[in-house]
Amino acid sequence: MKKKLICLLVAGALPGLAFADSTSDQIKALQQQLNALQKEVKSLKSELAQSKPAAPAKGSSKLAIAPAAPAATTAAAPEVDISSPDYGKAQAHLTNDDVDAMKQQIASQQLKVDSLSDAASTGPIAGLSIT
Structure with a gap:
């Protein structure tokens, strides 16, 4: 009886060990993807910081329409202070x-x-x- 119980426990634990190895491979792959995305975000932030918006020409409307940008770059909006006297004056x-x-x-x-x-x-x- 003890031998059967030990065999069942070993048989039940072996597939778990096999799945643990594939899970660690998945975790490593996800970590690599995360690192790549973080590098891309940093490069996009540095690009955004380097590019300065051009001043509108005289007689143009106050509404500036930028070219279409990927959704990932527009997702993070800066905090806005409503009580600021400059609120609503930015383009x-x-x-x-x-x-x-x-x-x-x-x-x-x-x-x-x-x-x-x-x-x-x-x-x-x-x-x-x-x-």
């Missing part, structure tokens, strides 16, 4: 995709407002008053 940096999304959202909201206004003036409860 906006938007991608064309951001502007298109804003236009679509405004058009959708305008359509909803128009349909609600129309329903209020011509719908079945138009002119209804409750006393």
